[in-house]
Amino acid sequence: MTTSARPPQDASQPRRRDARQNRERLIDEARSLIAEHGVDASLEEIARRADVGVATLYRNFPTRDDLVRALYDIALAELFAVRAEIEAAPTAWAGVVLYTERLAEWLVADPSLPPILKRMATIDPTARPSVEFEGFIASLVAQAKKDGDLRPDVDSMDLAVLVTMIGSLGTLGGGYTGQWRRQLSLVLDGLRMPEKPRPKLPGRPLSVKEFQATVHGLTRRAKRAARGSRSAD
Known part of the structure; x- marks a missing residue:
């Protein structure tokens, strides 16, 4: 056998x-x-x-920086995973809504992201792996305006700032965290083209360099970039 x-x-x-x-x-x-x-x-x-x-x-x-890099890479992978879902939206406006919803939810669910982004700017001020994604969102915003669904005085950096503000509710905890959907709905209502004209928004949107400088904690390099962007306006 x-x-x-x-x-x-x-x-x-x-x-x-x-x-x-x-x-x-x-x-x-x-x-x-x-x-x-x-x-x-x-x-x-x-x-x-x-x-x-x-x-x-x-x-x-x-090292601590190795840990931060790992967390940053995971966050980027999560961000880029949303792109296919946004691309599948039936209209540019629907894509804008989906983009703001997913990013706000992401930031609320993981309040560690802002400090990780700031530290990464110190570790590697030249790192900009999200540039391609930023270009994609800018084209989505341009199409939503062309379709007449998004008010013409809004750009992609306005969306980024608004989502960052709403996402900050996650750092407050308690009853604030559950408020993000309501606050985002109010914001989206203000972004959509109204039946009757609204007053023009005051000021101007941040440039990409200014937004990055703000989010990443205003390193010396970022400050110079932001100042250069402002002086060119």
Whole structure:
């Protein structure tokens, strides 16, 4: 009688699974703690909450900046995942609505994002991986205006500022967090072309450089960019 030989068990498989789960817990707890205390939150506390040793944290993220970069990359992947959904919208206006809804929901759900963005500007002031997405939204806004659905004195940076403002409700917690849909509905009503003319908006929208400088915490490089943009107006 013959017996079939069992394939040798890969002893590394459980370790790889454990390592992946440890990394995922560290990411989750880092987001939570950064939302509470900013990017200078205790790395030891992140490891404790993730139920791993500090050595495991440093094995995954040798420096605090490595952790911030990882969180930033995850955030960008989440942002770009929304693009296909926006592109499938039946009209440009519907795409604008979807864009504002998804981004506001994203920011409310993860209050760690603003401090992560600010720290990334310090780590790498030249990093602008979202440029392509910004161009996509700008073209969507232009089409919505051309269709007569979006008021003509609004541009994509206005949307970015408004979504950032609404998303900040996530940092307040409590009853404020659940208010974002209502506040966004009020904003969208103000953006849509009315049946009767409304007064023109005061001032002007921020340029892309000015918006980036504001969101990323006004580094010296960003300040120069913003000043240069203002002087050119």
